[in-house]
Amino acid sequence: MIDDFLLRAGLAGFAVAMAGGPLGCLIVWRRMAYFGDALAHGALLGVVLGLAAGIDPQLGTGALALAMALLLILARRRRRLASDTLLGILSHGALAAGLVGASLMAAFNADLLAYLFGDILAVGRADLYWILGAGALALGALGLAWRPLVAGTVHEELAIAEGLKVDRANLLLMLAMAAFVAVAMKAVGVLLTTAMLILPAAAARRFARSPEEMAGFASLAGVLSVILGLAGAVAFDIPAGPSIVLAALVLFAAGSSLPDRLKS
Template identity: 50%
Template sequence: MTFLDDFLIRSALAGLGVALSAAPLGCFVVWRRMAYFGDATAHAAILGVALALVFDTSVFGGVLAVSLLMATTVTALSGRAHTMDTLLGVMAHSAIAFGLVAVSLLQGVRIDLMAYLFGDILAVSRGDLAVIWGGAGMVIGLLVWRWQALLTATLSPDLAHAAGINPRREQYVLTIALALVVAVAIKVVGVLLIAAMLIIPAAAARPFARTPERMAGIAAGIGALSVLAGLRLSFQFDTPTGPTIVCVAAVLFALISAGAALKGQTAG
C-alpha cells in the first residue's frame, strides 16, 4: 500500500491544491470587486462538462475551454453595451441554464450532476490529483510571475500605464488564472461553491493584512485550514464534503470579522 492509496490522503491533497491556488487569486477577486465575475466563470463549467461528454474528451479540458471562453467574453464585452453587473448576471445564469439543459439531453450517458454542482472530493483519483496540482501549479506560477504588474494594475490603472503596464493585459492574465482554478476546483467543491473558495478565505484574511503579500499568504492558510477541518468534520458527521469545507471557511470568516469588530470597539 502506498501513500496515495488512502482516499482521505488524496482528498486532502486535492483540497490543499485548490486552496493554495484559489485563495491568493481570490485576493485579486476581492480587491477588484470581481465576485460575480468568478460566479459567471464557474457556472459556465457545467456547459464544459456537457460538451466534454458529448465529444468524449477530458472533462478538465472541456471545463477549462468553456470557462476561459466565458471569462474572456465577459472581459471583452465589459463597458460596451451593458454595465458589468448586468452582463455578468445575464451570462452567469444563462451559462448554467444552457449547461443543465445540455446535460439533460445527453443520450446513453449516466452523469452524477450533484458531484459537479457540489463536488466529489472523496472520489479524487491519482489522475485527478495530478490534474489538480498541475493546474494549481500553473495558477501559482502565473500569479508569482505577474504579481507586481497585477497589483499595480489593480491599485491604479493610471499608475500602471505610467509604469508601462497594460491593465487590459493583466485583466486577461487574471482571466486565464480564474479559468484554471475553476477547472481544477470542480472536482473538489463543485460549480456552485467555487466562488466561495475564491472569496471567503481572501475576505477572512483582510483584517490581518498589512501588505498584499501578507493577505495572500494568510488567505492561503485559511483556505488550507478550511479544507482539512472540513474533511475531518465531514468524515465525522457524514455530511457532504464540499459544502462542509465552505461552511468551515464561512465560520472562520464570521469569527475573524467579529474579533476584528470587537478589537476595533475596544481600541475606540
C-alpha cells in the same frame, strides 16, 4: 494511516486552497465576485462540451471558462450593458445550457449532483494530477503577473502610465481564473466555487498588513478550511464540499471579531 482516498482529497483540497488564496484576494479587491460566479456557473457547460468533444471534462471546463472570460472582457469594452447585467446573462445562460446539456447525456444524470456540489472524496489518481497541475498553473500565472496585478488593482490607468504591462497581467489573471474554476469544480462544485475564493480572502483581511500577507493568509485559511471540512465530512457523514465551505465561513466569522492589524 490515512486512507488513500482521504489523502487524495486532502491534496486536491490543498491545491484549490493554495491557488484560491491569492486569486481570491484579487477577486475581492477588484470586486469581481460576480465575475467568478459567472465563470463557475459556466463550468457545467464546459463539462458537457468536453464530454461531447471527447476530451477530458476538466480541460473542457478550463477552456470554456477562458473563452467566457475573454468574451466578457470584450463585451465590457463595448459598454452597451452594465457589467453585472452582462455577467448575469452569461452566468445563468451558461448554467441553464449546462443543465440542459447534462440532461440530454444519459451517462451524466447520476453525476449531476457531484458537479454541482463537488465530490472531493471521489478524486482519483488521474484527477489529482489534473488538479495539482491546474493549481500550479494558476499560481504560476499569478506569480508571473503579481506586481502589475496589484498595481492595476490600485489604479489601472496609473499602472499603464507607469509602463506596466497591465493587459498582459489581466490576461494571465483570466488564465489563472479558468484553471481555478476547472479545479474547484471537482472539490466544491460549480455552485460553491466562488466561496473558496471569497471566504478565505475575506477571513484573511484583518490579519494582513500588505497585499502579499493577505494572499498568504488567505491560502492558509483555505487549507485550514479543507482540513476542518474534510474532518467534519468524515466524522458526521456529511457532503465534503459544503462542509469545507462551512468551515471557511466559521473561520471568517471567528476572524471578524478580531481587530484590524492595519490601523487607520
